[in-house]
Amino acid sequence: RGARLTLSLCPQVSAAAAVGAFPKRVKVVEVGPRDGLQNEKTVVPTPVKINLINMLSETGLQVIEATSFVSPKWVPQMADHTEVMQGINKLPGISYPVLTPNLKGFQAAVAAGAKEVSIFGAASELFTKKNINCSIEESLERFDEVMTAARAASIPVRGYVSCVLGCPYEGKISAAKVAEVSKKMYSMGCYEISLGDTIGIGTPGSMKEMLTAVMKEVPVGALAVHCHDTYGQALANILVALQMGVSVVDASVAGLGGCPYAQGASGNVATEDLVYMLNGLGIHSGVDLQKLMDTGTFICNALNRRTNSKVSQASCRL
């Protein structure tokens, strides 16, 4: 029994709780191979990563975040970034963005064949300090170098803003701050801003408040949401974002990627569960759920772990 709602709702309440107009199409950005695998305890061999991405390429997904050009000293799980980038089948019509934290990473990425990159900002000063040892302002200055090089090479850049609904160090984050950082990154030239609830702490009300502030500075067509399911709120938060006009949603196959801030907790929302919901809402995503589930099964076997996707759990014959 997923949820039971009794009929004690009065008309105003049911109207208020009413599901509003949704976008007709949603672009699903698959972050499993990067954000997912980066946050899994088990390090996965290169051929497995390549096969994962190749299988994802067959599902109808249009964007698959492939890897991260970060020093292996910091992120050993992504040490094989060049081999992965060069080893995957790059199907036409599919984008394979990679993370590039600085100019050096950007250059390595382009040399390895990357055609799209991502940069990561944060709405929290403390998070930025702990993460990359500088202020938000300084981090954006570093990214400026990447933006300039990307522009010269005609490479699109996607911007991420972390901690949009809460920070593991600072706690509460103001919607105004999220809007400010988003605006800066958008003005710098990012074609899309992915707003990340990094610790999954947000609830539909705070999501709505944050998006309202951000949408004053960045057009909704350029916004994406990246919700973590650490507190079981991801789909509810995504639903609210869709109702407000957001039409790009990040997710991770099999819900790969735990939360580094709460041991044992879950992280990314599972792509299967997102697609199930979109299908139910009649929203076109272009993704074949069965093929996606098969891909999830593959990577979970490789990682020797159970899936975090409820849809997969319900569908597997255990």
Added chain:
Amino acid sequence: MGTVPSALKHCLSYQHLLKEQLWIGEPVASPPAAPHPGQESQASGLPEYIKIVEVGPRDGLQNEKVIVPTDTKIELINRLSRTGLPAIEVTSFVSSKWVPQMADHKEVMRGIERHPGVQYPVLTPNLQGFHSAIAAGATEVSVFGAASESFSKMNINCSIEESIEKFEEVAKSARNMNIPVRGYVSCALGCPYEGNIIPAKVAEVSKRLYSMGCYEISLGDTIGVGTPGSMKRMLEASVLMLHFCVVIFQMGVAVVDSSVAGLGGCPYAKGATGNVATEDVIYMLNGLGVNTGVNLYTVMEAGNFICTALNKKTNSKVAQASFNTGTIN
């Protein structure tokens, strides 16, 4: 997201984090008196108060593989009684031949503490079960209908109509004794046998249950297949049919059923999860500024207790995030 930070150990403990956030503040100890008709919270348009009906001890435990001893059931319910939950479904007066997990219904009913202000409904599928429940001290009962003929047949071996007739007997006796009856409609968003269920059918069954005297109708997405769109269509159909209940029900009060630790798998999809976890619902409602009167921490503790007893991991994401194997801070 981004690179994994090196200064992990300096991040806030989950307790600090949760306390800091406005929406995880200490809740009011008991629910407010009946809200004003149509009263809504702030600008969100949501009710100010939502009543949570805890179904873990019955629906949850009934659908767990491990059968839990009577003492453990009583302890669980007693712990839940201290959380602020206004209603806790205790057990089921069904033949132990069908539901062995609930064989100790009499002992549980007699053994639990009864906290003032908390309702302790029990399932009573027929008149016999009803009498047995009353004899054991029950003061509220529930009857389970379904929006699917196939489900009704497979589950209780009779048609919807026949089941309604049985419930009418229960409702009549209950009325004579001033015992409130809660009605459930299963398969509201889909049936494991029939598949799609039309909203009008849900509305029709709901109306029958309401007409016989059920004070509340709980609409169950039994196999969890529903999505927000199908939920909306089903509710619209039901509300239209039951518009008159708006006058009678407490205005602005919405009610949600959930199960501590998300107890109770799905008997129709092996390995799948079942009930939504009470902790996760409360977390969301707290975040929305909706009062539930329930203390999230005490529910998490009750969840931890029963999962230990069942030797299983919690299905609540909030509990997973909070009861770390090794605290970060």
